[in-house]
Amino acid sequence: MTIEFPVSEAHLTALRESLADRADLGGDLGVAYRTLDTPLGALLLAATERGLVRVAFEREEFDRVLETLAERVSPRILRAPGRLDEAVRELEEYLTGRRTRFDLHLDHALSSGFRGEVHRHLPEIGYGRTASYAEVAALAGRPRAVRAVGTACGTNPLPIVVPCHRVVRSDGSAGGYLGGPEAKAYLLRLEGAA
Structure with missing residues (x-):
């Protein structure tokens, strides 16, 4: 892939996705995260290979949430939206009244x-x-x-x-x-x- 400067948003997105895919394939990705716009405001969703580990409201300050995940779950954190497609789908269905229970795999690493x-x-x-x-x-x-x-x-x-x-x-x-x-x-x- 040839990169021209200044780097376009499309190139940055492609680079992020490529990095996330490589990290995922190599087993180097500890926590994948993304944000989701909802009627409740933006939510941060984070998952490990075991399942969804964190849902955070914007008022919790996403940077602080990511720091806590790095300290308590894994320092290998990467924005990898594709890893959270199922969580996004189920949350969107729930928030539009089309789902009454979640079927997601959950990682309870932050609950003891x-x-x-x-x-x-x-x-x-x-x-x-x-x-x-x-x-x-x-x-x-x-x-x-x-x-x-x-x-x-x-x-x-x-x-x-x-x-x-x-x-x-x-x-x-x-x-x-x-x-x-x-x-x-x-x-x-x-x-x-x-």
Whole structure:
């Protein structure tokens, strides 16, 4: 490939894709990422060879999220949009009301201990339903750990896909959300749970 200067956006895109393909084939790619524009704003999606490892809202500062992935998952991070095509398709279907559950492979590398237990139980809360923090604590086998469930939801590395937005306060009010109160309200309305 001949490169002319200044380098066009098309050439840069082709170079990035070529680099991502080579890294993927050589087993050198630890984390692939891309961004996706949604009604909730831009999302950053990241995956390892095991599955989707991170969904981040723009308010979390994507550069900080990538730094954390480099520290905790792999320093070999590359923008490789093609590796996340399935995640993009399923998220788009969900956000347009055509999907009620995700079938993606997930990498729970960022979820451990009790938080990990909570994250693994969240998909048991069905589409269009909500559960209180106390109910989720009971599901996770620690009925008195209500505050810890709130912390687990607030640190969920896979929001939307692992539905922490379905967890509400005992009085039925929304409670906090990593993506902000507007995002939580949007998702609950989308599912008909609000």
